[in-house]
Amino acid sequence: MRIILTDQRETQPRSLEFSHAAVSIGSDSSNILQLPSTGVPGFLAMLMPHHDSDHEKWSYIPIDQSVPAMLDGEPIRQQTVLSDGDEIRIDRFQMKFELPPPAAAGSSEPGALKILQRVREHPLPPGSETHRPVEEIVLKPEAARALARASLALSRCEDIPALVEAASDALLELLGARRVWVGLRRGPAGGLEFTGGKMRDGSLAPEPPLRATFEYRCMQRGQQIRIIRCEEEGVQNCLAAPLPGSGAALGIAYVDAGTNDRPLGPVEMDVLAATAEMIGACAERLAEEHGAFRRRLASAELALLRETQTRVDPSHLPTWPGLQVAAFARCGDERGGDVYDVTRLPNGLAAVTLAHVRGDVIGAAIGICEVRSAFRVASFHADPPHILMREFGVLMRAAHPPRQLDAAAMIINPRSGAAEVCTAGNIGVLAIDERGEPHLWTTLDAPPAGAQEHYEYARRSVRIPEGHSVALFSPGAAAAMDPEGNPLGRNRLIEALCDGFGQPASAAVEELLADLASFFREGRAKDDITVLMLHRPVTAV
Known part of the structure; x- marks a missing residue:
């Protein structure tokens, strides 16, 4: 229940909340709802909740009828x-x-019922006042001058932890409080990320006992709260107010008075509300600056990754009389991690790999270099694909922090088409026969390299007949979106790959890009897109 109490001697009404407990009314100071006037009996009446009701009901029970209260012009x-x-x-x-x-x-x-339930889950002590920040704020001249000095100190803060400390100091000086506690977050959603406070003697302040209630009521309901009587030992009363942002509250500010202090009243609430406005504005500025810095940093990290890929990806692809290779690669707009390589082994065989490093951008850049180096060393030693996959796993697990790798590796005899293939994680390996029928060579249950220690990857012995092709594609290929935001999908990608059956590798890639131009060229790609096409041409008779 909420009571809007209007006193003809005060400029603003007071908003009081009560829940599930009787409320005494009268002029005596021991009443929960005190009406300080000689014209009001010491103990006027009781407000009683109905506990047997399925919804909230209250009754007014008169005690002293020497000065009766009036309802609709009639005495109660x-x-x-x-x-x-x-x-x-x-x-x-x-x-x-x-x-x-x-x-x-x-x-x-x-x-509405859910909101009512949440309010009931976070009750305030009887007699507590709640206000909305839009109500008028009245400041005395000395308070306005003190706020101006506080504003200067707050504006000099370079990060949010410094702002929390400066806000605590400012509120201690402005209100002479026993304890000050401030909590902030960078955005309009989520819990408090930065908290801190001080006691009057300069020591660190513990969080207020009703922190969860203040977080809900101040940050989600936008309420300013004045608790008249606190149950915490040594605390007389307290105030709490939201720290407003342009969209939603960014935090809360709490102050309390000791049992021997002057109670914190409406004047102090106005000072707290005005200070909260300044703290919120400074917090929003710092959050925007932090966001801009993170965007610049992310852009620089992505540029480093792109430069790494440019230097690592092969500048030209080797060819064999019995094997053609073509590739398409596009950098992701938000992240990346693709790396591919094709090399000729000392014995004339072809070695191919396509991999995607999972993790943060800097980790991906480092992982790309490691993968390419490991592939080249393994090629010199003619390591089979499953051994290479084990080596990839060791590299990924040795990183700090550990990374994971989706990868595929093949060794192919260009003359006979005999090949060995091994995959880890989510790299697609698709064989396309002379009729355009797909045959998936990806080992679907193999985890990414680095995900499981000592995992034994299995190699698969296959053959690529003349006129057949093999396509390798990274996870970002199927996730590509057209300009309207519709994802390509794995099935449609496989269909497009199969449409180029029987063609030279370069022609098949060109046809793929023409068919999926709205996805690969004109659309959006959050992650890297890489497609490798291998083709064994038919030998002329």
Whole structure:
């Protein structure tokens, strides 16, 4: 239940919340809801919740009827069930009651019911006041000057941890509080990322006992809170306010007063609200600067990866009388990690690899160099593909932090078409026969290299007859999107690859790019796209 309390001697009404406990009303200071006036009896009435109701109900029970309260122009002489919107007047005070509507069966507003449930999960102590930040703020001249000095200190902060400390110092000076605690996040969603506070003596402050309640009510409900009586030992009362951002609250600021201090009242709430506005503005500026820095850093890291790929990818592909090779590669817009290589072994055989390094951009750049070097060394020694895959795994697991690698490797005899193939993870290896029928050579259950220590990869002995082709493609190829954001998909990619059956490798790649131009050339590619096409031409009779 919420009570909007209007006092004719005050410029602004007070918003008070109560839940599931009786509320005493009167002029005596021991009442939960005190109406400080000689025209109000010491113990006027009780507000009682109905615990047996399926929705929230409250009754007004008069105790001292020497000065009766008025409802709809009539004195309240007996227990009265309150309705939403009822206004009770006594002396110079007016109490307007706001009650949540009953939850009807099959209600069409589950969102409202969910919000009501969350509010009930985070109750405030009886007599607590809640305000909205849009309400008017009134500052005395000395408070305005102190805020100006605080604003200068806050604006000089270069990062959010420094802002938390500066905000704590400012609130201690402005409000003379016993404890100050500040929590911030960089964006409009998620939990608090930076927290800290100080006690009056300069020591570190523990977080407030009702932190979860303040986070929900201040950051999600946008409420400013004044708790009149705190249960925590040594604390008289406290204030909490959201730190506003342009979209949603970026954090909360909390202050409390000791049992021997002057209570924190509406004047201090206005100072806290004004300071919270400045803290929120500084936090948003720092978050934007941090985001811009991260974008510049990501762009520089991506440029490094691209330069690494440019230097590592083969400048020209070797050819054999019985084997043709063609390639297409496009860098991803947001990330990358593809690397491929084709080399001639000392015994005249062809060695081919296509791999994708998983992980962050810098790790991918390092992994690309390691993969290419390991492939070249293995080629000099004529290591079979499954041994190379084991070597890839050792390299990936030795990295800091460890990485994983999707990879495929083949050794091919260009004269006979005999070949060995081994795959790890999600690299596609597709054999295409003379009729354009696909045959997948990827080992589907093989984990990425580096994912499992001492994993034994199996090699597969195959043959590529004349007129047949083999296509290798990276994970980013199937994930490519057209300008409208529609993904290509693995099945459509395989169909397009098979459409080039029987053609020379370079012609098959050109046809693929023509068929999928809206994806590979005009569309969006978050990750690298790489396609290798191998073809064994038919020997002229």
